[in-house]
Amino acid sequence: MANQDFLNEISKRRTFAIISHPDAGKTTITEKVLLFGRALQTAGTVKGKKSGQHAKSDWMEMEKERGISVTTSVMQFPYNDHLVNLLDTPGHEDFSEDTYRTLTAVDSCLMVIDAAKGVEDRTRKLMEVTRLRDTPIITFMNKLDRDIRDPLELLDEVETELDILCAPITWPIGSGKRFKGVYHLYRDETVLYQSGQGHTIQEVRTIKGLNNSELDEAVGSELADTLRDELELVRGASNDFDKELFLEGQLTPVFFGTALGNFGVDHMLDGLVEWAPEPLGRETESGTVDSKDEKFSGFVFKIQANMDPKHRDRIAFCRIVSGKYEKGMKMRNSRLGKDVRISDALTFLAGDRSLLEEAYAGDIIGLHNHGTIRIGDTFTSGDNYRFSGIPNFAPELFKRIRLKDPLKQKQLLKGLIQLSEEGAVQVFRPLANNDLIVGAVGVLQFDVVVARLKAEYNVEALYEHINVSTARWVYSDNEKKLDEFRRKGEQNLALDGGDNLTYIAPTMVNLQLAQERYPDIQFTNTREN
Numbered sequence: 445m446a447n448q449d450f451l452n453e454i455s456k457r458r459t460f461a462i463i464s465h466p467d468a469g470k471t472t473i474t475e476k477v478l479l480f481g482r483a484l485q486t487a488g489t490v491k492g493k494k495s496g497q498h499a500k501s502d503w504m505e506m507e508k509e510r511g512i513s514v515t516t517s518v519m520q521f522p523y524n525d526h527l528v529n530l531l532d533t534p535g536h537e538d539f540s541e542d543t544y545r546t547l548t549a550v551d552s553c554l555m556v557i558d559a560a561k562g563v564e565d566r567t568r569k570l571m572e573v574t575r576l577r578d579t580p581i582i583t584f585m586n587k588l589d590r591d592i593r594d595p596l597e598l599l600d601e602v603e604t605e606l607d608i609l610c611a612p613i614t615w616p617i618g619s620g621k622r623f624k625g626v627y628h629l630y631r632d633e634t635v636l637y638q639s640g641q642g643h644t645i646q647e648v649r650t651i652k653g654l655n656n657s658e659l660d661e662a663v664g665s666e667l668a669d670t671l672r673d674e675l676e677l678v679r680g681a682s683n684d685f686d687k688e689l690f691l692e693g694q695l696t697p698v699f700f701g702t703a704l705g706n707f708g709v710d711h712m713l714d715g716l717v718e719w720a721p722e723p724l725g726r727e728t729e730s731g732t733v734d735s736k737d738e739k740f741s742g743f744v745f746k747i748q749a750n751m752d753p754k755h756r757d758r759i760a761f762c763r764i765v766s767g768k769y770e771k772g773m774k775m776r777n778s779r780l781g782k783d784v785r786i787s788d789a790l791t792f793l794a795g796d797r798s799l800l801e802e803a804y805a806g807d808i809i810g811l812h813n814h815g816t817i818r819i820g821d822t823f824t825s826g827d828n829y830r831f832s833g834i835p836n837f838a839p840e841l842f843k844r845i846r847l848k849d850p851l852k853q854k855q856l857l858k859g860l861i862q863l864s865e866e867g868a869v870q871v872f873r874p875l876a877n878n879d880l881i882v883g884a885v886g887v888l889q890f891d892v893v894v895a896r897l898k899a900e901y902n903v904e905a906l907y908e909h910i911n912v913s914t915a916r917w918v919y920s921d922n923e924k925k926l927d928e929f930r931r932k933g934e935q936n937l938a939l940d941g942g943d944n945l946t947y948i949a950p951t952m953v954n955l956q957l958a959q960e961r962y963p964d965i966q967f968t969n970t971r972e973n
């Protein structure tokens with residue numbers, strides 16, 4: 445039996461990510477959440493985009509200019525008696541692959557919706573992804589300090605468009621200039637809003653009960669009456685919070701507030717630590733690993749280079765699934781069957797790196813990667829199983845990449861392979877010639893790659909058109925058939941950054957023909973390590 449201290453460490457942890465459409469308020473909420481975690485004294489320094497204070501490498505500059513977030517960061521902070529891990533997901537749709545993998549590393553998600561707009565595109569797509577694992581969702585309706593849409597209509601839209609039941613936990617009183625606060629349905633109290641307090645943790649005034657005359661005095665009797673009427677409707681028409689349905693991903697508790705005004709964010713956090721699941725186990729090829737298992741295990745969902753220009757290194761982000769990380773411990777990379785001693789894992793408390801003594805299930809640790817760690821790798825305390833479900837996606841866009849200075853071929857290849865390990869882009873080397881082909885899921889990745897090659901590897905490269913429209917990883921249980929395929933199909937075969945055999949097709953029709961011609965070969969558009 446695991447000892448109680450160990451079990452307490454696990455049960456106090458919550459690991460989540462924010463999903464939202466760009467501009468809905470993810471960054472602002474992150475700032476406020478960290479403020480509550482007392483990780484920041486005054487909110488407002490999370491992203492270079494706003495403060496411009498952080499030194500960034502060139503490609504991060506580019507990211508800043510374009511106002512998008514390419515990187516995923518991890519933040520840990522205490523809240524009430526819990527320890528919360530927040531994983532930031534890149535907002536731009538070009539990087540959906542990264543986002544997808546980050547969502548495999550969390551146990552719940554916060555969905556932020558701009559209440560003036562309602563359900564938007566990107567939110568819809570991200571919700572689809574969370575549905576694959578039935579991740580529990582908490583909803584925050586943001587920007588109540590602006591004129592918003594009818595709240596009942598918003599709930600209805602979430603229910604019909606995202607196919608998830610809504611259980612309002614708080615209910616807004618007015619919006620825009622007339623925003624007065626929220627009524628908490630389960631605490632039976634009104635929490636009053638004060639504007640201009642966004643950078644602090646506010647002393648709030650609360651009023652118990654709905655039929656309290658203080659409420660009429662505080663918000664005016666017109667809004668108080670509207671609130672009472674709406675609540676009657678809400679109680680009849682919407683769902684009560686049901687923890688089981690929430691944990692199954694079928695029902696979402698809904699909070700209203702304004703991230704900018706730092707109002708309502710704490711209600712949401714209270715709900716998160718109370719209801720969201722503690723660290724969950726994960727599937728391997730041979731069964732589930734429970735988070736309470738005392739043996740260490742974890743998987744790598746993200747590799748990121750040069751997070752800090754002063755430390756020119758690559759960090760592999762590993763989600764701990766079970767057991768405990770301790771400084772100096774030995775871990776096995778089960779793909780390589782090799783043990784390594786780790787004494788310098790990192791944690792990312794409020795954006796700063798600090799050396800970490802120990803970490804538990806649900807936590808993310810940063811491992812220095814000298815080229816041996818790949819996305820999807822499993823670390824164990826000696827077992828050889830591997831976690832499943834952390835895929836690479838076949839790219840849909842292809843370009844040939846060429847050097848301006850042909851003497852730097854070696855650096856180019858090294859750079860491309862390292863960037864492909866990060867999952868930023870994929871690189872293919874045809875068996876039949878010396879081309880280098882870059883494959884990406886989104887257009888922006890091409891620019892990022894050239895910028896980073898220049899900044900980090902000192903090579904200037906440019907793109908040329910290439911006649912490739914799709915790629916598939918190829919496998920076969922039948923060695924003989926695979927050999928035959930390798931010989932006959934050489935013109936269309938390539939190795940990816942991890943030396944996996946890939947079929948590069950000039951057209952979809954070509955791919956179909958190859959599939960018909962070689963029925964013993966499997967062509968897949970996702971690959972797990």
Ligand code: GDP
Nearest residue numbers: 466467468469470471472586587702703704705
């Ligand atoms: P992200 O793209 O989802 O990270 O969104 P940001 O947090 O960067 O917010 C986008 C814009 O909306 C910024 O100008 C914010 O200041 C603004 N914003 C965020 N939350 C609120 C809010 O509660 N009220 C108002 N009025 N503006 C907000």
